[in-house]
Amino acid sequence: MATRILRTLVPMLVAVAAGALVLVLVVREVAPHSWSGTAFATATPAPPFTGLTDDAGNPADLAAQEGKVVVVYFGYTSCPDVCPLTLSRAARAIDALGDRGDDVQLYMVSVDPARDTLDRLGEYLRHFDDRFVGLGGDVDTVADVAASYGVFFEVQPPDDTGFYEVDHTATLLGIDRDGNLKVIWDPDIEADPLQSDLEELLG
Amino acid sequence: MKRALPFMLSASLLLVSLVAAGCGDDDEADGDGGPVAVEVWARPTAPGAETAAFYFELGNDGSAPDRLIGAESPACTSTMLHRSSMADGVMSMQPATDDELTVAPAGTVMFEPGGLHVMCMGLLDPLVEGESVPLVLTFETAGSLTLSADVEDR
Numbered sequence: 001m002a003t004r005i006l007r008t009l010v011p012m013l014v015a016v017a018a019g020a021l022v023l024v025l026v027v028r029e030v031a032p033h034s035w036s037g038t039a040f041a042t043a044t045p046a047p048p049f050t051g052l053t054d055d056a057g058n059p060a061d062l063a064a065q066e067g068k069v070v071v072v073y074f075g076y077t078s079c080p081d082v083c084p085l086t087l088s089r090a091a092r093a094i095d096a097l098g099d100r101g102d103d104v105q106l107y108m109v110s111v112d113p114a115r116d117t118l119d120r121l122g123e124y125l126r127h128f129d130d131r132f133v134g135l136g137g138d139v140d141t142v143a144d145v146a147a148s149y150g151v152f153f154e155v156q157p158p159d160d161t162g163f164y165e166v167d168h169t170a171t172l173l174g175i176d177r178d179g180n181l182k183v184i185w186d187p188d189i190e191a192d193p194l195q196s197d198l199e200e201l202l203g
Numbered sequence: 204m205k206r207a208l209p210f211m212l213s214a215s216l217l218l219v220s221l222v223a224a225g226c227g228d229d230d231e232a233d234g235d236g237g238p239v240a241v242e243v244w245a246r247p248t249a250p251g252a253e254t255a256a257f258y259f260e261l262g263n264d265g266s267a268p269d270r271l272i273g274a275e276s277p278a279c280t281s282t283m284l285h286r287s288s289m290a291d292g293v294m295s296m297q298p299a300t301d302d303e304l305t306v307a308p309a310g311t312v313m314f315e316p317g318g319l320h321v322m323c324m325g326l327l328d329p330l331v332e333g334e335s336v337p338l339v340l341t342f343e344t345a346g347s348l349t350l351s352a353d354v355e356d357r
């Protein structure tokens with residue numbers, strides 16, 4: 001009888017103890033800042049914007065942004081639904097940072113070079129926030145930079161009016177002040193949690 | 204007295220919902236028991252933008268299911284009934300299925316960012332915050348519903 005009780009009791013206690021240990025470890029890990037995006041465990045230098053041009057016509061230079069938090073997004077101006085959602089929430093999050101928002105630079109790299117002229121990119125991005133900057137380049141250049149960020153895009157076949165969509169990875173990528181890729185946010189991240197993560201990046 | 208409380212509570216809840224329905228939007232259907240649409244809106248668009256999207260909440264006051272089969276707006280050269288979807292972080296859009304576009308009696312179908320939307324192609328003029336744009340939804344059985352979409356940033 002006693003051994004039977006022990007046989008069930010001991011594994012149960014072990015399981016409870018193991019569960020408690022895991023909980024303690026998880027809580028300790030998360031305690032400093034609970035990221036709403038997916039944070040990188042190790043510091044990964046953000047790939048450069050090789051060959052891209054900003055919407056003012058100057059060569060894009062990610063290294064020159066060191067000291068700022070940089071948010072990179074791959075999208076296009078003819079994207080009707082998700083890009084405006086993500087950009088408008090990002091604008092709201094950055095706006096909520098007040099003056100500190102000046103230390104956050106958002107770039108949208110166009111995955112639709114055929115339609116997105118630099119002028120159009122600039123107009124589009126400033127519609128959301130006058131600090132947002134568009135980056136353009138030819139398809140191969142954009143494809144290289146996208147690949148270096150693990151971003152995929154694919155131009156879809158046009159409909160009968162000639163309109164086409166571009167499937168694309170729509171996550172936001174967060175780079176810390178030291179130029180390390182630090183966190184990835186889902187396209188439907190809400191403004192508040194994004195703001196909180198940006199505050200953590202700003203330090 | 205004690206028994207009156209639940210009654211008063213439900214009566215006031217009813218009142219609240221009536222008031223909410225009454226002063227909600229002027230976007231409701233002509234109200235003879237078919238599909239209805241509320242919270243009709245679109246995001247303001249950037250200068251030169253070629254596309255936009257309309258969102259709303261479909262309901263059905265009728266006793267039979269009905270299906271949204273098309274949409275039109277004077278702001279758009281053409282429209283499509285679309286769904287956005289995400290797989291491994293990659294966003295793409297597909298035509299909405301008949302199933303997704305069918306609203307059951309007393310059911311709701313949400314058209315919202317990142318999901319179902321009326322996609323507006325060949326946008327003729329930018330959608331300006333604070334203005335409103337006509338939107339006509341056409342249903343298989345009930346025919347057309349003329350709505351007004353509020354242009355606002357949400």
Ligand SMILES: [Cu+2]
Binds near residue numbers: 081285286296320322
């Ligand atoms: Cu669409």
